[in-house]
Amino acid sequence: xxxxxxxxxHIEILKSEYTLDSLDALDYKYISSIREIVDDDTFIIDxxxxxxxxxxxxxxxxxxIYSFIGKGIYYSTxxxxxxxxxxxxxxxxxxxxxPSEKYDRRAFFRLETTMDVRYLLITPENSEDFKIxxxxxxLLTMDGFQNGTTVDISGGGVKFTSKEKLPAGGMAIMHxxxxxxxxxxxxxxxxxxxVSEQHENIRQLYVHRTxxxxxxxxxxxELVRFIxxxxxxxxxxx
Numbered sequence: 001x002x003x004x005x006x007x008x009x010h011i012e013i014l015k016s017e018y019t020l021d022s023l024d025a026l027d028y029k030y031i032s033s034i035r036e037i038v039d040d041d042t043f044i045i046d047x048x049x050x051x052x053x054x055x056x057x058x059x060x061x062x063x064x065i066y067s068f069i070g071k072g073i074y075y076s077t078x079x080x081x082x083x084x085x086x087x088x089x090x091x092x093x094x095x096x097x098x099p100s101e102k103y104d105r106r107a108f109f110r111l112e113t114t115m116d117v118r119y120l121l122i123t124p125e126n127s128e129d130f131k132i133x134x135x136x137x138x139l140l141t142m143d144g145f146q147n148g149t150t151v152d153i154s155g156g157g158v159k160f161t162s163k164e165k166l167p168a169g170g171m172a173i174m175h176x177x178x179x180x181x182x183x184x185x186x187x188x189x190x191x192x193x194x195v196s197e198q199h200e201n202i203r204q205l206y207v208h209r210t211x212x213x214x215x216x217x218x219x220x221x222e223l224v225r226f227i228x229x230x231x232x233x234x235x236x237x238x
Contacts, residue, residue, distance in 0.1 A: 005034060005043065005067060005076070005096070005100065006034065007034055007035075007036070007037055008033060008034060009033060009034045009067050010031075010032075010033050010067070010068065011031075011032050011033060011034065011045065011065045011066065011067050012029050012030070012031060012032075012065065012066045012067075013029070013030040013031075013032055013048050013063050013064070013065050013066075013078075014028055014029055014030070014063060014064050014065075014066070015028055015063060015064075016062050016063060016064055016077070016194065017194035017195050017209050017211070018064070019064070019154070019156055020066055020073065020075070020103065028050075029050065030048035030049065030050050030055050031048060031049050031050070032045045032046045032047070032048040032049070032092075033045065033046050035091055036091075038093070041095050041096045042081070042093065042094070042095050042096070043093075043094060043096070044084070044091050044092065044093050044094070045091065045092050045094060046089070046090075046091060046092075047083075047089075047090035047091060047092055048092070054090065056083070057080045057083065057092050058080060059080055059081065059082060059083075060079065060080060061079070061080045062077060062078070062079050062080075062097065063077070063078055063080070064076070064077055065077070065078055066103065067100065072102060072103075073102070073103040074100040074101065074102060074103060075100065075101060075103045076096060076097075076098055076099060076100040076101065077096075077097040077098050078094040078095065078096055078097060079094060079095050079097055080092060080093075080094055081093040081094055081095055104155075109154055109155075109224075109227065109228075110152045110153070110154040110159075111152060111153055111154065111227045111230055112151070112152045113150060113152065113153060113230060114149055114150060114151075115149070115150045115153070115176055115177075115178065116147065116148075116149065116150075116176070116177070117147075117148045117149065117150050117158065117160050117174055117175065117176050118145045118146070118147060118148070118174070118175040118176075119145065119146055119148055119160075119162070119172045119173065119174045119175070119191075120142055120144050120145045120146070120172060120173045121144075121146075121166060121167075121170055121171075121172045122170070122171045122172060122173065126142065126143075126144065129142060130142070130173070139173055139175075139188055140175060140186070140188065142173070145173075145175070146162060146163075146164065147162065148160045148161055148162035148208075149161050149162075150176070151207065153176075153223075153227060154227065155212075155223055155224045155227070156211060156212060157191065157194075157209065157210045157211040157212050158174060158176075158189075158191065158210050158212075159207065159208065159209050159210070160174075160207075160208055160210070161199060161205045161206065161207050161208070162205070162206060162208065163204055163205060163206070164206060165196050165197075165198070165206045166193045166196040166206070166208050167193060167196070168193055168194065168195060168196055169192070169193060170192070170193045171190060171191070171192055171193070171213065172190075172191050172193060172210065173188065173189070173190060173191075174187075174188070174189045174190075174191050174210065175187070175188050175189075178226055185222075185226070187223065189212050189213075189219075190212070190213045190214060191210035191211060191212055191213060192210060192211045192213050193208055193209075193210055194209045194210060194211050195207075195208070195209040196208045196209075
């Protein structure tokens, strides 16, 4: 069992498309605690609640969990195995998919910003071209890029809008231009589509939440510097 997840530990649970610092995290954050440790990869938690109301979790669902240890925050990922009833208490049996890691709030701070973003969905038809482009450094010359607009961006992913619905679980190349230290910088990321849904107010638009895949640490740190540079500029203007 993960040494940081101990019996009785308070945990906060979020769906995999959200982080602790997502703008709407409070609307989706569930509260629970670890009731029993079964083995190294399995434990039982109290049925989570949100604002005092029980929340049903379903077999096969995947969630991020956060624990608070000292002054640090740690997160890991769980998969729901089953729901149980022990006397009058409802519990949930879960498996640990990955060990706890230190949660870097800076890396996941979300900046609300409107930027142009180009994206290209990777499909069976263009997957071979994608592999060649990765090797040759020619990702931006591939055919089929579409245009979108960012809603917010963090070191963990981008939320953006476009005129088409994208498949959840699909992969896309994303390209953004930004000025860092007065120099234009091209950011090219591989992102996983977590959620794609119709815009609440604009019928012709869809909102997509994406998570960066295999983002190298130096690229993430540069992106975080850009995000906080933008935030400082916004504060100065205020």
